[in-house]
Amino acid sequence: MAYSDKVLDHYNNPRNVGALDKRDPNVGTGMVGAPECGDVMKLQLRVDPGTGIIEDARFKTFGCGSAIASSSLATEWLKGKTLDQALTIKNTDIVNELSLPPVKIHCSVLAEDAIRAAIADYQKKNTAVAGQPVAQTV
Amino acid sequence: MQPENCWHCGHSPEASLFCRFCNTLQRPVPDYYRFLGLERKLHLDPDDLQQRFYRMSRLLHPDRYHRRTPTERQYSLEATAILNDAYRVLRDPVARAEYVLKELGFQIGEQRSKDVPPELLEEVFDLNMALEELREGDASVRPQLEEARKKFLNLQGEIDGRLEELYRRHDATGDRAALTEIRTILNRRRYVQNLVREVEKELV
Numbered sequence: 001m002a003y004s005d006k007v008l009d010h011y012n013n014p015r016n017v018g019a020l021d022k023r024d025p026n027v028g029t030g031m032v033g034a035p036e037c038g039d040v041m042k043l044q045l046r047v048d049p050g051t052g053i054i055e056d057a058r059f060k061t062f063g064c065g066s067a068i069a070s071s072s073l074a075t076e077w078l079k080g081k082t083l084d085q086a087l088t089i090k091n092t093d094i095v096n097e098l099s100l101p102p103v104k105i106h107c108s109v110l111a112e113d114a115i116r117a118a119i120a121d122y123q124k125k126n127t128a129v130a131g132q133p134v135a136q137t138v
Numbered sequence: 139m140q141p142e143n144c145w146h147c148g149h150s151p152e153a154s155l156f157c158r159f160c161n162t163l164q165r166p167v168p169d170y171y172r173f174l175g176l177e178r179k180l181h182l183d184p185d186d187l188q189q190r191f192y193r194m195s196r197l198l199h200p201d202r203y204h205r206r207t208p209t210e211r212q213y214s215l216e217a218t219a220i221l222n223d224a225y226r227v228l229r230d231p232v233a234r235a236e237y238v239l240k241e242l243g244f245q246i247g248e249q250r251s252k253d254v255p256p257e258l259l260e261e262v263f264d265l266n267m268a269l270e271e272l273r274e275g276d277a278s279v280r281p282q283l284e285e286a287r288k289k290f291l292n293l294q295g296e297i298d299g300r301l302e303e304l305y306r307r308h309d310a311t312g313d314r315a316a317l318t319e320i321r322t323i324l325n326r327r328r329y330v331q332n333l334v335r336e337v338e339k340e341l342v
Contacts, residue, residue, distance in 0.1 A: 033259045035325035038332030040262050062266040 003065050004099040010069035015076050018058045020044040028122025030114040034106055039063030041071050043114035045078055047122060054078045054086060066104040070094050070111035083119050163210050166217040170224035180235055180305035191225040235320055244321055262329045273340055287337045290330055297327045
């Protein structure tokens with residue numbers, strides 16, 4: 001199967017590969033996987049606490065070219081967005097941008113799941129922190 | 139599927155490949171266990187399975203049907219193809235369990251990450267990271283790669299042992315919780331299998 005030029009570009013020059021400190025309260029981490037192909041994808045974002053805007057995003061994916069390209073593209077799109085805007089990114093947007101064939105659609109689903117998992121992790125961390133003083137008064 | 143009456147003599151059917159009245163080959167239904175005359179057990183004896191496969195191969199072989207009607211010739215071709223698939227799937231304990239799970243309504247192909255335990259993802263991610271570091275090293279990391287392969291193969295062996303235990307538990311009790319656990323372990327196995335493949339790529 002031939003990959004599209006955009007997939008090859010992201011595969012050969014992946015953007016934002018790496019890791020952020022997952023203990024940082026401003027960092028959300030999403031770890032997702034697709035058992036049918038054995039892929040695993042970690043996607044992280046750091047939110048500027050002042051503006052609520054995603055200032056950095058990183059990924060590391062073990063999987064096929066399409067899975068790597070999908071997560072690379074996702075990190076590019078995340079930067080500069082608010083969390084609400086980030087949640088509007090759909091796997092179909094990734095499919096269209098990368099011209100993924102039907103057998104590779106699950107790679108884009110994985111990237112969407114990773115974005116959602118990272119945001120959920122960030123929100124969980126931050127509501128937990130906000131709830132702390134309340135818990136202490138009990 | 140609703141069984142059809144015998145296409146040849148019109149008698150109402152029994153669940154069998156051959157009509158029990160006129161002994162004519164029936165339209166084959168792709169039920170792998172039925173093809174091999176087996177109960178739906180997850181644990182199967184490989185020798186018994188092979189004997190059954192040989193016996194059925196002889197019975198269904200297209201050569202036996204070349205003087206028969208076009209319908210029978212066609213059915214024998216179809217049945218032989220299904221029989222070969224059945225043997226390929228049932229003799230492999232992993233493919234067999236996936237087949238049974240799928241038939242019982244478990245999603246196998248299109249799972250989302252929520253079906254995968256987070257600890258497993260963490261573990262697989264870390265193993266992949268370690269493997270990647272080794273790969274980037276020079277020839278001196280070869281012993282470590284050999285070590286990693288041994289570790290992954292051991293993991294695979296443990297997984298297979300656990301699967302076999304669960305197969306027997308499920309066969310004895312019909313326990314659906316065992317099936318759920320089997321599915322989780324099959325996912326884990328696929329990840330470990332990928333790691334074995336990746337490390338072996340480096341060792342050739």
